[in-house]
Amino acid sequence: MTTTPPFTPPAPPAASPEERFQSLIGAGEKIEPRDWMPDAYRNTMIRQIAQHAHSEVIGQQPEGNWITRAPTLVRKAILIAKVQDEAGHGLYLYSAAETLGVSRHELTEMLHAGRQKYSSIFNYPTLTWADIGCIGWLVDGAAITNQVMLSRTSYGPYARAMVKICKEESFHQRQGYEIMLALVKGTEAQRAMAQDALNRWWWPSLVMFGPPDTDSPHTPESVAWGIKLETNDELRQRFIDTTVPQADHLGLTIPDAELRWNEERGHYDFGPIDWDDFWRVIRGDGPCNRERMAHKLAAWNEGAWVREAAQAHAAKRAARAAAPTPVSDSPVSDSPAGVQR
Numbered sequence: 001m002t003t004t005p006p007f008t009p010p011a012p013p014a015a016s017p018e019e020r021f022q023s024l025i026g027a028g029e030k031i032e033p034r035d036w037m038p039d040a041y042r043n044t045m046i047r048q049i050a051q052h053a054h055s056e057v058i059g060q061q062p063e064g065n066w067i068t069r070a071p072t073l074v075r076k077a078i079l080i081a082k083v084q085d086e087a088g089h090g091l092y093l094y095s096a097a098e099t100l101g102v103s104r105h106e107l108t109e110m111l112h113a114g115r116q117k118y119s120s121i122f123n124y125p126t127l128t129w130a131d132i133g134c135i136g137w138l139v140d141g142a143a144i145t146n147q148v149m150l151s152r153t154s155y156g157p158y159a160r161a162m163v164k165i166c167k168e169e170s171f172h173q174r175q176g177y178e179i180m181l182a183l184v185k186g187t188e189a190q191r192a193m194a195q196d197a198l199n200r201w202w203w204p205s206l207v208m209f210g211p212p213d214t215d216s217p218h219t220p221e222s223v224a225w226g227i228k229l230e231t232n233d234e235l236r237q238r239f240i241d242t243t244v245p246q247a248d249h250l251g252l253t254i255p256d257a258e259l260r261w262n263e264e265r266g267h268y269d270f271g272p273i274d275w276d277d278f279w280r281v282i283r284g285d286g287p288c289n290r291e292r293m294a295h296k297l298a299a300w301n302e303g304a305w306v307r308e309a310a311q312a313h314a315a316k317r318a319a320r321a322a323a324p325t326p327v328s329d330s331p332v333s334d335s336p337a338g339v340q341r
């Protein structure tokens with residue numbers, strides 16, 4: 001008697017790297033460093049993560065300016081911790097960028113050479129203590145709106161870095177709002193200081209989300225690749241909708257005569273944004289661009305001896321580890337006699 005062998009379906013043709021990449025994106029799964037990815041995806045991720053990392057690092061400057069002048073010891077301790085958090089965020093992000101095959105050193109040099117950017121928002125001065133409140137409330141608030149979305153972005157190491165960063169940014173946003181609350185409950189002069197800071201930070205915070213979708217060259221591809229799950233305009237609208245009631249609660253006035261609730265759209269309408277000013281700032285001509293870069297370069301140059309010392313130490317350790325272990329008849333201990341380690 002003959003038996004029919006079990007039917008084995010023919011193996012499907014092996015998916016090409018492009019097909020595998022697209023199917024991971026389509027299924028909402030993460031792209032990991034080991035995965036094949038198109039060069040343009042890799043370059044976009046390097047550009048965006050590096051710009052984000054540089055923003056965290058340069059972003060320490062406007063706030064660092066107030067560490068010595070914070071009004072109380074508690075405020076000073078909180079501000080020091082916040083500025084330190086920003087440095088940490090920069091380091092996570094440089095590490096995420098390094099998984100794409102570029103070193104932190106190379107990225108830093110590209111920033112210094114003007115070949116990479118940092119966020120426009122850090123080119124404005126911090127004139128009063130209320131500016132520190134506005135940076136937390138508005139700047140960190142805008143950053144979180146964007147970064148909660150990025151915690152679901154398609155590149156795994158970037159998405160995972162965002163999870164921890166967002167938790168810390170939420171604390172930053174609350175401490176900023178709490179500074180504003182304290183000021184509006186204070187004297188007439190303190191309330192005026194809070195209003196003045198809001199007047200100066202409102203519009204620069206709105207442009208943090210990038211140009212309008214119609215003028216955003218990277219948005220279509222970034223949406224198709226799951227890098228951006230929402231567009232610049234969608235996130236900007238969400239930020240406005242969330243922030244207007246917070247300003248109302250503070251009793252402050254947002255400096256936009258056209259701002260009003262649109263029942264039909266279910267969103268706030270707002271006045272025109274000065275995009276010429278945005279482009280001027282990101283091209284290097286904002287109020288503090290030169291000062292920020294000069295400070296960054298000075299810190300980099302002054303830290304050269306630390307980097308050299310760390311490299312010399314690492315080279316010595318590597319040479320010691322590579323040297324053959326000396327063979328001896330009698331065991332030699334480097335412990336002082338009679339001391340057990």
Ligand code: 3HC
Pocket residue numbers: 047048051052053055056059086117118119120121139140143146207208209210211215216217218219222232282
């Ligand atoms: N500041 C500086 N440059 C900006 C910018 C801004 N606010 N918004 C857009 N740009 C630049 C883009 O980098 C791009 O430059 P390129 O043409 O030279 O490549 C150009 O303007 C066109 O903009 P696109 O909208 O096409 O660019 P993207 O798709 O990259 O979108 C973005 C811009 C929304 C900022 C996006 O890059 C992003 O989500 N980045 C990650 C988040 C980030 O960098 N946040 C910075 C603030 S972090 C922070 O504030 C720290 C916290 O502690 C407060």
